[in-house]
Amino acid sequence: TNTYEHILTSSPKPGVGLITLNRPKALNALCSPLFTELNDALSKYDEDKSIGAIIITGSEKAFAAGADIKEMAPLTFSSAYSNNFIAPWSHLANSIRKPVIAAVSGYALGGGCELALMCDIIYCTSNATFGQPEIKLGVIPGAGGSQRLTRAVGKSKAMELILTGKNFSGKQAGEWGVAAEVVDGGHAELLDVAVKTAETIAGHSRVATVAAKEVVNKSQELSLREGVEYERRLFHGLFGSQDQKIGMTAFAEKKKPEWSHE
Ligand code: CO8
Numbered sequence: 001t002n003t004y005e006h007i008l009t010s011s012p013k014p015g016v017g018l019i020t021l022n023r024p025k026a027l028n029a030l031c032s033p034l035f036t037e038l039n040d041a042l043s044k045y046d047e048d049k050s051i052g053a054i055i056i057t058g059s060e061k062a063f064a065a066g067a068d069i070k071e072m073a074p075l076t077f078s079s080a081y082s083n084n085f086i087a088p089w090s091h092l093a094n095s096i097r098k099p100v101i102a103a104v105s106g107y108a109l110g111g112g113c114e115l116a117l118m119c120d121i122i123y124c125t126s127n128a129t130f131g132q133p134e135i136k137l138g139v140i141p142g143a144g145g146s147q148r149l150t151r152a153v154g155k156s157k158a159m160e161l162i163l164t165g166k167n168f169s170g171k172q173a174g175e176w177g178v179a180a181e182v183v184d185g186g187h188a189e190l191l192d193v194a195v196k197t198a199e200t201i202a203g204h205s206r207v208a209t210v211a212a213k214e215v216v217n218k219s220q221e222l223s224l225r226e227g228v229e230y231e232r233r234l235f236h237g238l239f240g241s242q243d244q245k246i247g248m249t250a251f252a253e254k255k256k257p258e259w260s261h262e
Pocket of ligand 1: 025026027029030065066067068069070086107109110111112133134137139140141142143
């Protein structure tokens with residue numbers, strides 16, 4: 001039901017948009033056409049009023065084995081700089097307002113790891129393989145890895161990972177707080193957990209959900225005092241939504257809220 005070449009889209013449950021990276025011959029290496037499609041699918045789900053949460057996943061073998069090395073190999077500084085190579089990857093982090101869950105099994109290396117780190121919640125299997133191996137290719141992470149991984153695991157571990165290029169396991173990702181949960185089992189079990197969480201999120205008020213994502217993300221950018229003030233302003237703002245009245249009235253009446261998403 002879609003016209004994409006490198007990704008699949010579906011809705012496994014009401015309110016849930018699932019994007020599956022599907023370039024198996026290259027272990028879902030993130031070539032530019034794949035990213036164009038991913039951005040398009042993300043934008044469509046973000047605009048779709050029936051969708052409340054989005055999942056990005058890959059296959060059992062690979063979430064994504066990185067940016068496409070064969071595409072990058074001949075790049076020059078001038079062309080990378082002039083064409084702002086990799087900049088379109090920021091669409092997910094900068095413009096998508098609904099919550100996005102990464103469900104990672106197999107390889108999440110380089111740009112694949114960075115893609116997962118751009119998502120709001122990461123779930124993985126214990127034998128998922130994360131890493132920033134760019135140093136082994138003579139470059140460095142280019143899609144936010146040095147910043148987001150460092151915020152996720154702290155400076156010393158991030159330095160070690162980025163300077164050695166060594167991988168870390170899904171189990172470690174869980175222990176270090178990179179992943180919210182390490183799911184027992186394989187890709188199917190992982191996807192079940194991701195879909196359940198996405199369903200839970202999609203069952204909440206869309207207005208509140210977008211606000212919640214926005215304020216948590218502000219914690220990564222602002223000082224504590226600015227962040228707390230930002231949160232309070234948005235909290236105040238939500239008293240202007242219909243869903244605040246619906247949610248609090250339903251609680252008092254011991255009913256399930258029927259959100260207007262307004
Ligand atoms: N790009 C292009 N093709 C790839 C990539 C990739 N990242 N990863 C795998 N492939 C291809 C292989 O070339 C191979 O193709 P073919 O069959 O035509 O030879 C096919 O996928 C299957 O791969 P393997 O045969 O290598 O599979 P294995 O199971 O033996 O190994 C690995 C799996 C360990 C994942 C191995 O494929 C590998 O090491 N891949 C590269 C991992 C990597 O280095 N990723 C980081 C890339 S750099 C990056 O992401 C930078 C992101 C930010 C961009 C900033 C730029 C400025």
